[in-house]
Amino acid sequence: MKAFEQLKTYLNKLRKLNYLIAIVAYDLDTTTPPKAIEEESDLLLDYINEYASISRDSNFIAVAKQTMEEEKENPKIQKLCRTLLDESEFLAKIDPKQYEEWEAAYQASNHAWRKAKEQKDFSLYLPYWKKAIEARRQWASLRKDESMNTLYDACLDAYEKGTREGDIDAIFSRLKEFLLANLPIVQLKQGKEPVILPHGKHDQEDLSYDVLDLIGYDLEQGALRESEHPFSNNLSRHDCRITTHYHEDDWRSNLFSVIHEGGHAIEFQNWSDDMFNHYVDGLATAAVCETHSRLFENLLGRSKAFVHALLPLCKEHLKGEFKSMSEEEFYQAINYVEPSLIRTESDEFTYSIHIIIRYEIERDLINGKIECEDVPAIWNAKYKEYLGVEPSNDSEGVMQDVHWSDGSIGYFPSYALGNLYGAQILHKMKQDIDVDQFVREGKFDQIILWLKEKDFAYDWMDPNIYLKKVTGEELKVDYFLDYLREKYLK
């Protein structure tokens, strides 16, 4: 039997275990009652540990190596095995007890975060968070190899293979300079602040389903539920679910969460059978995933063309002031730029500033330049300096995002990189097809067809190779800056 056939036995086991873990995790975030969260999380941990124990199995590693040898001509299998081995060889370095302790620390921190955020009390979270960050530092120090200079490099590399602090520093310094310099100009140029009236949860929910249908998310192979922090998860070949949240006082929050998560899901739902059969579905990096969520959310989702397709659905479901709203007023409401406290609710222009703040903090935190107890003050000072706003409590400050609570350090830059990739890809897409016309007419099948053939089919590759394959060019920050200039400064 060929090694790849042997490897598949393991891969199918991992796939099944991953499916189970994803079902329980989705349940935890959408359905589990408050008093059962801890018990169900404990249950989940058993299967996370079982997954890790397969990954570090020495026979599995040997079979993966053998497969690499035998399948030298197959780039998908090469990439798959390299990824598996990176993970397995890393896990093999770690004492399983140690690994379980880290996972437990992340979970305890995540639970403490939930409670502390609700009670707006950072001190309840701090002791648990310190342990989670310490676990992440230990993890990073084991993961760090000679190509990395800092612990943060090791964190970044886990999400964006090959990307280093220096790369992000270079990109973000251009971005930061542009955004901070132009923010006051954008604010001066734009029209008056839109009036956002409240809308009930049920109406927003009905709207969500129609919007998902419009953009091409397949609900026969998906589900939409409510969770505190919206997310998407690809559970299995025919089950890619998303979540949203409903803020009665701002309908935009759910609307763009749904389009964002729908964008993620559309990528997952459109992987080819060939990718699935080679087990390279799911190798897209965080930034490549965020490319498509933010392409749908912003580049397409907040465009004039989309307003034409979207406004009738809002008129139907939200009623009230929408009945007499013009496309121009709607466009203004969803593109109004205003420095604010909450990243996920922020406008497209200031969004990257929120990311840069997080990047600067998490980099210094993991590298040991600052400690957890210093973060709230640093957070508040940076918000004041860059955006001119100050949180009145830590729940709308440092505790607003879930990421840091469970050790996901190094993810935030992916959102900003996604914006950059997305602008470059949209530029290319517009050379091939009449994007605005299709979006205007709600013909998202045509957009998805292009993405499926010219983009998603390559998303398993290293991000720099992928981007070149899709757009013919290396990453250029200018596409995104040009997009912002054209939209906000003209």
Next chain:
Amino acid sequence: MKAFEQLKTYLNKLRKLNYLIAIVAYDLDTTTPPKAIEEESDLLLDYINEYASISRDSNFIAVAKQTMEEEKENPKIQKLCRTLLDESEFLAKIDPKQYEEWEAAYQASNHAWRKAKEQKDFSLYLPYWKKAIEARRQWASLRKDESMNTLYDACLDAYEKGTREGDIDAIFSRLKEFLLANLPIVQLKQGKEPVILPHGKHDQEDLSYDVLDLIGYDLEQGALRESEHPFSNNLSRHDCRITTHYHEDDWRSNLFSVIHEGGHAIEFQNWSDDMFNHYVDGLATAAVCETHSRLFENLLGRSKAFVHALLPLCKEHLKGEFKSMSEEEFYQAINYVEPSLIRTESDEFTYSIHIIIRYEIERDLINGKIECEDVPAIWNAKYKEYLGVEPSNDSEGVMQDVHWSDGSIGYFPSYALGNLYGAQILHKMKQDIDVDQFVREGKFDQIILWLKEKDFAYDWMDPNIYLKKVTGEELKVDYFLDYLREKYLK
């Protein structure tokens, strides 16, 4: 180490596995998208088989036997071990491959039932159902011991230990005679047919939460979701979930589903720590469980006293015609007797006739007197004879219930037994506390307190012993007949 301590290691494993299975099963019924049902069911099967393999482990059986020896004075542990050993010794008789084939046959039949019901086409279901019934016959023939005369006795015994066809025949013949003789009289005596106007799903959903809160279901340790067939499931100590369905054209359907499933859940949520620590939570038989669901749904839920507490919630959430509805009109609407096709939507009076029809058919089917292909015609003939109505298709006929599709033969009598137990228990409860007054004032905490101390605390016992413990008497059909006479014939 004492044997019970060793046994606990197994019991905790089984408890955890059961928890996992329940999470996935709840997900399947409430959230899984259509195209993923099959794959997720396959996943579930792995863990169902793992559960069975622990049950048939020879060391587990030895430890359970040892525990029985050591704990002769502890009736809870005796009952627990007897139940475990019954199951384990039975499983040990079955070839594991055979067992897996049966489980697969039930699942395939259940999936075929879903599709066939949707398409109103019994022929799509028949071949799968035949295999499921054949599996159940094989199962029953292995389960049948010298105390049982028929295969159906073995099926019944699985839900109601010690109960036999003859017992049910005797009870149901009295019930049937009373119901069929009095149905025309009840119909003549009652007022005019209520007008049921449509109400949107969202309003009904909002109402559901308030009703659950009113009757004392703890949502901090539970959840309410939508599924085709309402059910309740006790996932773990702090997680007891229910489901409902929303029929826009008849608000009564959701309302009484929620009260029924809420009633189940209230029993589960009020087991004592002592029962939990002795692993006898969950030993209540199907009829004892249905006792409490139907106590809440009917005996309390459709009473004049409850109308007083419930109507204001309907006025608040359903609005429309409820705004000017009187308590008398509302009482009439939820108690109107009318022979109909669908069991779960039927009134309290004709309900038991639906059960008797199912009993007569499933008994003859399992005993081999009739075959699956005969059932639709027999079903339709009995509906015509007993209730004077005829299904226009098999989806509102023989395919309406989920039970038979997955081999759950012998469960239906539990619903009718539940009615009988419930009436007898309510009679006792009324001797101790002012039930009507508490219900009228929505003081369900007082009702639950009585149930917790005088009823739920004994529900792990054999049903005949339990009933005597709670009411001081053996089962008497008259309490239920008196209740019906008082309510419908006075």
